[in-house]
Amino acid sequence: MFDFYVQQEYWFAAIQLILAMAGMGATLTLRDFKGVLIEPKAVSIGLGIQLLAVPLTILLVIKTLNLTGGVAVGFAILAAIPGGTVSNIFTLFAKGNIALSISITAITTLACLATTPLILDFLIAPYMPDNFVMPISKIALEIGFYLLLPLLVGMIFLKVFSRHAETFSLWCIRGSLFVIVLIVIGSLGAGRLDLKAFGIINIAYVFLLTLILVMLTRPLGKILSLSKPDSTAIELEVTVRSVNLGLLIKASLFPAVVGSSDALGNTVLFTLLLYGGFQLTAGAILVWWHRGKPTPSWFLRAST
Template sequence: MGGVIMESNFLTAVFLPLALFIIMLGMGLGLTLDDFKRVLIEPKAVIVGLIAQLILLPIVGFGLATVFPLSPELAVGVTILAACPGGPTSNMISYLVKGNVALSITLTAISTLITVFTIPLVVNLSMQNFMGQGTALQLPFMTTVIQIAVITLIPISIGMVLHRYKPRLAATVEKSVKWLSLFFLALIIVGLLLKERANVPSFFLQVGWVTLTLNIVMMALGYGIATISGLDKPCAKSITVEVGIQNGTLAIAIASTPTLLNMPTMAIPAAIYSLIIFL
């Protein structure tokens, strides 16, 4: 037993921050300041995407976690996932479905900035709701903001600086970083599922449906809102992908990092989601 605990702590304390760092660094390597300025060029598309990502998604996540018969920990896990920004994978998928890749990158970048502040609020609210008022588990606002900023914004900034001053190096590194981050993410998911292996089948049955529903409902809503707002097809595709794909690694980190929630069970929805998402 001690060995398993030791391994899982090693996974969450060492591999998880490392994986997130690499994923975020990779994201930064492809970012320029223009990606942030796009808000001024395509304000409508960016605002529609952000409303879907930052307001609708947590509300739908909260609703689904309430409707489905989940244990309190898993219910909170679902809302943690819904509170997270778009994942870097969304940019790649936007490219594959011929979406507006620039918009996708901008939405991922800006939602990553904003969720640094919204995650602790959403997560604390959902913990009070699902785990009862008396729950001792709370994410201290400032400490959490700083921690999430450190694990997301710092590597993104390093990547951006490299991209700006060493573009050729950045382009070379970016390719290997993508594979490395996938490898680490796979390791973490396998580690989490191994640790909870006794419960995995029941978790899959419980959470699989919720995360799949979250995914489908949000993509339909994203597409619907984008279309109603009169955005073109590529923008609509990007918004659909963006709200459909969350940063599962960040959700796993918030749930299981010893200095944040330290509740690996809460990371299960994000781990299962990260597997389902590719389908």
Template sequence: MDSSAARPHPVRVDSPLVTVMLPAVLAVIMLGLGLSLTVDDFRRVAAYPRAVAVALGCQLVLLPAVCFGLVLLLGLTPELAVGMMLLAASPGGTMANLYSHLFGGDVALNITLTAINSVLAVFTLPLVVNLSTAYFDVGDGREVGLRFEKSVQVFALVLVPVAAGMWARARRPAFAERAARPMKVLSLAILALIIVGAIAAEAGNVGEYLVDVGLATVVFSSLSLATGYVAARAARAGHAQAVAVCMEIGMHNTSLSLTIALGPSLLDSTEMAVPSAVYGIVVYFTAGAAGLLLRRPLPAGAA
């Protein structure tokens, strides 16, 4: 359904809440992630070679391809389509670790995948975004996409805080343990406020956006979760490892995708942020349902 003709031009979000707070919140989240990581988390790849290879293949190649087919099938507007592709290219979020723990996943594998995906996304996410903005021809003459200098900003937003957190953990492990949880709670609370503010900026269009992108986010979330588990089991990973992969590639980092979509020096588009905002709510329910289904291992031949 293409209602772009009836919908006004996307509103630019220039409030300090978005221009200053959102990048700051993302930096805090990435710093908190770094506080939970060690060099051994990257070395642990050797312990799960198949699971890691399958997860990365799904995350970097399969899911963006599935999302591309989905947005074409559903006929989303160009801006919403790019927003969905941005979401698909984003790595796993920090909540994947918690959900994996709750539903019997291998949390050590989650941490390893989060570490690797966060690094790779610095290079793969700008590529997917640029290809998407070119294909869907968004921008109305504006320069949209992630040029080299914008990609450097993504690099700084993601890797620099993670590296700082890892350095702090290595030097002050006790402090890192104490600080990780409060920082996560604070950053998630502020992120929720920013999502509400971003949606409020287009209050007149919210109903249409939910109609346009609600189905897309539910289907994409469900497909991501199912793909993670089935692909890992097909690669002969154990149930706990498959649950970890399910959550890791099924719960995308909406704080990162929202920052890139709303950032005035990045994509600067409220409409492109709508899929991430809607998905950020939907995924808690779809991931919870998937976790409940996977509480007991499926029969060996089911995957």
């Protein structure tokens, strides 16, 4: 049974990403991309933090902690992926600027066709075997087929079947979460998620990275004079990343083979899944924290 999962791991990763992006697309219209024109400063700062500050921060973490192997590669993948749809939901609950959150998610998702392979190539190369060549074209093609195309399909579904788009999006996201659960179960059953082999110290490193990303936006927001709602949106966008895409990249770079153990690939997988769990916890705490603050006046006006 678990041999079947190992044989089909790539497609499990692809399907969960397709469902997640179709669900996200069914919540987006072209108006959501106009945030660049409406709030150019906040959007530009958000994009700069996502595409420059986050990769550089993670590079600094890797170098400072002297990380090697699967944890370093897992961190590099986290640096290369954009924010996910869950960040938009958390932003809404946290009373952040939801329009800004959606704009940054949408734009970084489109941009990752070019940025993800480049960031990966920059960060991963030192930790891979000497004969490894980064498959930049393959990764870009996979992002196009499994991320951008489903996103477009979801947007078309919203345009054509607007009355059913919310239900469609809900079930797509539920389906994606279900497939991720299958990935965890399949990986556990195949012996690919070994807590003892991963080690407590690596768990601490992943937890530390989560804290660093949570705290990254706050000082930058103050320095750049971001409003509280804008800072909240970017804070959650940076923290809650598209682990869905990370799982596909992992499956593409480190394909599972029946009867063969890949310690590097297994550690990368564990790192991504563990960060996924930590980021949801961090997002929930940030929602609780921000909801305890006075409600922004713009939010009150929008609600009346």
